[in-house]
Amino acid sequence: MLETKLKLGLKDQGRLLTDEEFAGAEWDAPYRYERVEERLVVMEPSDLPHMQVVSAILEVLYVYRHTHSGAIELIAPEGWIRTSDQTDRVGDIAVYLEDVSADHIYDLVPDLVFEVVSSGSEERDYILKRGEYFDIGVAEYVIVDPFRRVVTVLSRGEGDYLARELQEGDVYTSDQLPGFEFLIADLGW
Numbered sequence: 001m002l003e004t005k006l007k008l009g010l011k012d013q014g015r016l017l018t019d020e021e022f023a024g025a026e027w028d029a030p031y032r033y034e035r036v037e038e039r040l041v042v043m044e045p046s047d048l049p050h051m052q053v054v055s056a057i058l059e060v061l062y063v064y065r066h067t068h069s070g071a072i073e074l075i076a077p078e079g080w081i082r083t084s085d086q087t088d089r090v091g092d093i094a095v096y097l098e099d100v101s102a103d104h105i106y107d108l109v110p111d112l113v114f115e116v117v118s119s120g121s122e123e124r125d126y127i128l129k130r131g132e133y134f135d136i137g138v139a140e141y142v143i144v145d146p147f148r149r150v151v152t153v154l155s156r157g158e159g160d161y162l163a164r165e166l167q168e169g170d171v172y173t174s175d176q177l178p179g180f181e182f183l184i185a186d187l188g189w
Contacts, residue, residue: 008033013042022088023104032078035088036128046118053116053144053187054092060182061095071177074100081113082106083132091129092116097176109137112176117145130154134161140176146189 006021009028017025022035030045046054058077065072072095079094094110102108113133115125125143133141134156141154141161151172154161166172172182 008040010042012040015040019082019085019088023106032090034090035086038086043121044118049146049189050116050118053146053189054114056187057093057114057116057144057182060180060186061093064177064180068177068179071097073098076105076110079110079113080104080106081110081133081136081138083129083136087132089129089132095176111138112140112142112174113138114142114144117143117147119147126152130161140174142172144187146187149189151184151187 006025007028008015008025010031016038017035017040018038019035022033022040027033032043032045034041034043054077058075061072061075065075074096076094076096077092079091081089081091081094083089088106091110091113093112093114095112095114096108097111100108113129115121115129117125130141134154139156143152143154145152149168151166151170153164153166153172153174155164155175156162166184168185170184172184174180
C-alpha cells in the first residue's frame with residue numbers, strides 16, 4: 001500500500017505533530033518550519049539581507065574546511081537540530097567537527113551553530129535556542145544580529161554559555177576551529 005506523506009504549510013501553524021510526522025512531512029515552499037513543544041511553527045522565508053549574511057559566513061567556513069583538511073566533517077546550511085523529543089530547530093548553519101555517522105541529521109549534535117537574527121526572531125534566537133542548544137551540548141552558539149550590528153559568541157561554560165560581543169572592527173575566532181578568522185566587517189551589513 002502506497003503511503004501518503006503529510007503535507008504541511010502556512011495553514012498548519014500551531015498544529016500538534018509527533019517527531020515522526022515532522023520528520024516525514026512535505027513542506028509548502030518558501031516557508032521555513034520548526035517544531036516547538038510538539039507544535040508546528042511556520043516562519044517567513046529568509047529575506048535577501050539574511051541570505052547574504054548566511055552566504056558570507058558559509059564562504060569563510062568552506063574555505064577553512066578546504067585549507068584545514070579534517071577539521072570540519074560537515075557544514076549544514078539550515079541544519080536540522082533536534083533539541084528534545086518535542087522540539088526540532090533549524091539553525092541557519094550547523095557545523096559538525098567529527099564523525100557524522102547517524103541515520104538522520106537530527107540524531108547528531110552540532111559543535112557550532114550560527115543563527116542570523118531575522119525580524120521577529122529575537123526571543124527565539126537569543127533566549128529559547130540559547131538554552132536548548134546548551135542543554136544538548138552545542139559547544140559554541142554564534143548569534144549574528146544585523147539589526148544591532150553585533151555578533152554574540154556564546155562558548156560553553158560550566159552552567160551556561162559565556163558571552164562575548166563583537167562589532168564591526170572585530171575579528172571572530174573560535175576555539176572550536178583553530179586558525180579560523182572572520183572579519184565582522186565582511187558580513188556586509
